[in-house]
Amino acid sequence: MRPPSQTPATSVRAASGPAASAHQPARTLARDLAAALPGSTVRLQGWVHRRRELATVTFLVLRDRTGLAQVVVRSGPGSWSGPGSAAPQVPPEETTVEVTGTVTANPQAPGGVEVTDPAITALTDAAETPPVELWRPALTAALPTLLDHAAVAWRHPAQKARWEVAAASLRGFRATLDAAGFTEICTPKLVGTATESGANVFPVDYFGRPAYLAQSPQFYKQQMVGVFERVYEVGPVFRAEPHDTVRHLAEYRSLDVELGFVRDHRDVLAVLRDVLAGMADAVRTAGAAERLGVEVPEVPAQIPVLHFADALVLVGAPSDEPDLAPGHERALGEWALAEHGSDFVAVEGYPLAKRPFYTHPEAGSGPAPDGALGGVAGGEPVGRPAGGPGGARWSNSFDLLFRGLELVTGGQRLHRYADYVAALEARGEDPASYATYLAAFRHGMPPHGGFAIGLERWVARLVGAANVREVTPFPRDLHRLVP
Amino acid sequence: MRPPSQTPATSVRAASGPAASAHQPARTLARDLAAALPGSTVRLQGWVHRRRELATVTFLVLRDRTGLAQVVVRSGPGSWSGPGSAAPQVPPEETTVEVTGTVTANPQAPGGVEVTDPAITALTDAAETPPVELWRPALTAALPTLLDHAAVAWRHPAQKARWEVAAASLRGFRATLDAAGFTEICTPKLVGTATESGANVFPVDYFGRPAYLAQSPQFYKQQMVGVFERVYEVGPVFRAEPHDTVRHLAEYRSLDVELGFVRDHRDVLAVLRDVLAGMADAVRTAGAAERLGVEVPEVPAQIPVLHFADALVLVGAPSDEPDLAPGHERALGEWALAEHGSDFVAVEGYPLAKRPFYTHPEAGSGPAPDGALGGVAGGEPVGRPAGGPGGARWSNSFDLLFRGLELVTGGQRLHRYADYVAALEARGEDPASYATYLAAFRHGMPPHGGFAIGLERWVARLVGAANVREVTPFPRDLHRLVP
The missing domain is CATH 2.40.50.140 (Nucleic acid-binding proteins)
Incomplete structure (x- = not known):
């Protein structure tokens, strides 16, 4: 037996860089x-x-x-x-x-x-005939076939290029935020309580106790603003979506950003503008979009912003509509392109009652008049419906539409502990259920806000895919858990 | 009502970069x-x-x-x-x-x-007194207190710096791989079957059907080698660890790499060497380690490699030991530092029977002689125990020890479909259960391999934390699901 201090010279070999044999040239790509x-x-x-x-x-x-x-x-x-x-x-x-x-x-x-x-x-045994003809210029198989045979179908150069757009987008997202003083964080996906609402959560058996898959890193990224001021995370989020649509997945990649010391949601939107420009630049540099023949959007230096109430007027919707329908979003996308030459348009001021409890009200929005959401419009110029009971009508939140599709939701959050308690109680929720989250606000939090970009929606819209499943290597939905 | 083509000029405002008021200077950091x-x-x-x-x-x-x-x-x-x-x-x-x-x-x-x-x-209401004294040079509270009050405790500059080491490591990891032609991938965390073994998986209620949380992206990253050749992923992995140790978490961040067209695991180890060097460089640049007073390791151009059998001899362990105990790892770490001035040492050739079914056997390792694992040593120079029934004894896999602690597991994988079928059947498993994973191998896969780095272990070892929970913002374990 050799003692540990002695070198077994014959068996120690070095792990070094590529050392091509003298008999064969290095690999050429x-x-x-x-x-x-x-x-x-x-x-x-x-x-x-x-x-x-x-x-x-x-x-x-x-x-x-x-x-x-x-x-x-x-x-x-x-x-x-x-x-x-x-x-x-x-x-x-x-x-x-x-x-x-x-x-x-x-x-x-x-x-x-x-x-x-x-x-x-x-280098291997002769391959069996693939389930799809990868050598043809375009994949002609139906979507379910492509998804069932994902491991092979993604080898097609055009399919591969779609994911290269996604990978480049992630690079551009991080590079932009790293340069702006943001810190990447990793927050837990196993949580004790639902993040966004009690609905649409996946229950997990956690050592015999109930747990859930995080619907978003919202609570954690806010807490981390208290530590790093500016944070981001790229990670999976989980929604037990009972809907079978072309834009929903049960698991998707969320590009989350949160930053402190903002004046309001407009500061958040300015960061979002820079992030999207960075993502578009990275996609352009990667060349994958060019190979796909798709046009990478120019992100304008100033993204046009409409107030929710004005957006309703613009699309000819009733002034008491609480949300924008997909048709409305398309119309707003067309308007932004025609009037501002922009593939992007932000809608701000969404009715507070339709946004999560942590949403900051619009400055000067004032308490809502009597009357529930969807009731008779008050005396506002464009007939803005009432918000939550006793609260403001409008919020400092926004949606960003990309080519007529909702891509990003964001806004300013509450930052005072007392405001959280009031907001939760107004919704009939017990603040005690949120004790560890609310601790951050009891001990000093700056005015802050953030946003979340859905990676699959971004890529789908960019490459012109009608269904987010077309750009997701292994999608998860109501019906699909394999491959 | 204004038609969509008409600009509501008064309500369109631009989201642009920071526009500090004329009355106040821009923020100074x-x-x-x-x-x-x-x-x-x-x-x-x-x-x-x-x-x-x-x-x-x-x-x-x-x-x-x-x-x-x-x-x-x-x-x-x-x-x-x-x-x-x-x-x-x-x-x-x-x-x-x-x-x-x-x-x-x-x-x-x-x-x-x-x-x-x-x-x-x-900017907010006066903060309540924090549960830990953040202004003191060092946090003196016990670990459970710090974890219970994570949202506030992480604000302490020394605690914050620990995570900055983690964030810098992620940057260095990605930068190294991006420069080497790797593609970032995102693979599903909700899976239909266990990845590594049937044990230690978290069950999920998936729309009324059983699903599991992925224990690793192993199967998916291999399939994606068939598409991109070289891939990486940073993401959560989930292990229902019944053990309460200082080095295990129920959810941790895995830095996964997989690459094709390798000769054997040594090519994989060479990439790992470059990745670790890139991570160390990024940590050095970030300055967080300096603020913590910890020494960032120099990654040698050639990481010393020992064969498993020789490692047993070196630490004085019986030649039929199937694995390295923590004490053995520490001794090997001391040996690498004393003999090679290296904080890192790789142990290759782990007994095939102790590695997952997808592990590639060692070239020339040959079938095992009669006798089960742990039986009488054969005629090998250092008494190498037998591997699985009828299979090779040794594998083309490795563990990398960092300062005496296992940090990375990696190696070459099987690449022939027939080899997978044989390996699964030898373990009494039905290849049909792995049909979608094995499809990639039926349709041509290159010789390939990869590795996974545990982010929390890397950071803990680097900053000298005894427990991985000290460097994990919101750890998850047998007892802890909040905050």
């Missing part, structure tokens, strides 16, 4: 093939995207993470280390292979370059 | 006070970190997200817009305030600068 020296030997790795067998030649289109490369296989033995044959042989589509060959200029090949005289080695 | 021009007027915002009342002067130490600033309040009316008094008045500790005053050089003040002649405005 498909993207970099066009820049390789004609006549040089390259080593490619990837999937057989497509094989086309002609009389004396077989074309192998190889796919790797950066794109496609054309490999020309001429007749002769040894072109593939599979079962021997005189005819050119290429493993079936989706088999992973390594190809070593010669860089050869060919103006007709993609990128002007192809690989000739290849030695092809299969 | 505590960090930037030292660079402010003496004699100039500044506006600070933050918390009353400490007030010290002397006979004719009161010191207000203001805390904001960047640090502390000293404000000097002399006798006289109007120094605080609270209840009037002739004596200097400062709101109680933790109240959020705005302070406008004059920048004054004072060599004895922190940073050589203080603010004099202040006008102090409380």
Whole structure:
């Protein structure tokens, strides 16, 4: 037995960077093939995207993470280390292979370059025929088929590019906030009480006790404003949505932001503007949107803002409507584009009674006149309906519409402990149930606010997908828990 | 009613960047006070970190997200817009305030600068006395007290700095991988089957059907290697850990990486080395570790690697031990530091039978001789015990120890469909239960591998916290579901 202080020199080996064998060149990515020296030997790795067998030649289109490369296989033995044959042989589509060959200029090949005289080695067993034809320019299978076979269907370059839009968006989101002094936080997804409301929560058996999946990080991100002033989180949120719609998922990615020392929700909206611009820039840089042929929106320096009451007038809705219907949102999106050349429009001042209890009332909104929500309009210029009993009518909250679809909800929150107690009691809730959350407000919180962006909705709207499931790798809904 | 095409000019307002009122200067952060021009007027915002009342002067130490600033309040009316008094008045500790005053050089003040002649405005009601004394240099309260009052206790500068280490680590993790061609993915946390094993899963009532919280993104990140080759995810993982230890949580943050076209687990370890170096660099840059007085590790260009069998010899353990005990890990950590000057050491080749079914066997490890795990050692140089029935003894997997504690588990995975079927059947499991996961392997997967870093363990070890709960804002365990 060797004591711990003695080096077993023969068995200690170092984990270091890539050390390609002296006999084989480093891997070349498909993207970099066009820049390789004609006549040089390259080593490619990837999937057989497509094989086309002609009389004396077989074309192998190889796919790797950066794109496609054309490999020309001429007749002769040894072109593939599979079962021997005189005819050119290429493993079936989706088999992973390594190809070593010669860089050869060919103006007709993609990128002007192809690989000739290849030695092809299969890295796995020959792949079974995929459930969808990945080599075709567009996936034609129906959505349920794509979702059932997600692990393979996402390999299609156009599908893959959709997620690259999502990944770039996350990069842009974080980069913008990191530069603005925000701190990333991680808050628990297992919680003891519902966050947003008692409805639509998933119950969990937590060591024999009841728990829930967090519907949002709302309470925690607010508490963390007390620590870091400016925080963000990217994480899953869970909604037991009983609705089967094209815009709801049971689990989705929420891009949450919260910041302190704001004057009102307009300061929050200004941060949202910068975040969206950062996301759009990152998507543009990634190039995935270009490959998909979709237009990345220009985020205007100033996003147009409408008051809720004025928005109702604009879309011709009754002045006592408590919310905007999808048709209203579309009309507002068209209006923003026509009048302001903007893909974005914010609607502020949503009726306080329709917003969560932590929502800050609109300054000067004043107590509501007698009459319940939806009752006869008071004497306001545009007929603003009444808010909660005894409270203000309007709130310092907003929705942001992107191309006519609600993408973001945000606003200013209450920051005084007494206001929380009053707001909860006005809704018939017991403040004691929120004791640990409210502790932050008993011990000093700044005026603050924030917002949450739904990643899937953003990507769907950006790439023109009608259903958020089309841009979600493994969606979860009322009917779907696998794959 | 105005039609949608008409601009309601009076109600459209722009959401733009910060537009400080002409009457008040832009906010100055505590960090930037030292660079402010003496004699100039500044506006600070933050918390009353400490007030010290002397006979004719009161010191207000203001805390904001960047640090502390000293404000000097002399006798006289109007120094605080609270209840009037002739004596200097400062709101109680933790109240959020705005302070406008004059920048004054004072060599004895922190940073050589203080603010004099202040006008102090409380932004909230006076704060109640916090449950822990946040103004003291160190928090002395017991861990349960800190956890019960997390929303307030995390405001302490030293506690806050611990999470800043975590946030910087996440930045470094992503930056390293983004630069190396990895794609960030988001995989579902609600799953239909257990990922790692049937034990320790949290059951969820999913629209009346059984579901589980994902124990890891393992299956999904592997499938996504088929799409992007190189992927990572930062997300919550859930373990219904029945153990009450200082290193286990029921919910923690897993930093998951998976990459294709590797030769074996050594390529995976090389990426892990770069990721750890990137995380350490980001922590160093953030300065939080420096404020905590902790040493950020230098990640060696080559992390020392020991084979599991040799590690047993090194620590003097019996050659038929199937795993490394915490004491063994500590001894290996000491060995790596003494012999290689490294805070890190990797142990490779863990017994295959002790690793998950998807683990790739060690090349040349060969089938095990007759005899169950823990049986009589065979003819191997260091007495390596037998692996699973009929399978190889050793695996291409590793654990990485950081300062003597297991921080990362990783390795090469199987990539052939037939190997998965055999591995599952050898363990008495039905491959049909894994159909959607295995589909990826039927349709071509490259040799691949990956690893998972536990964020809380990394931070705890880095800052010298004995318990992972000390660095987790809102920990979840057998006993704790709130706050």
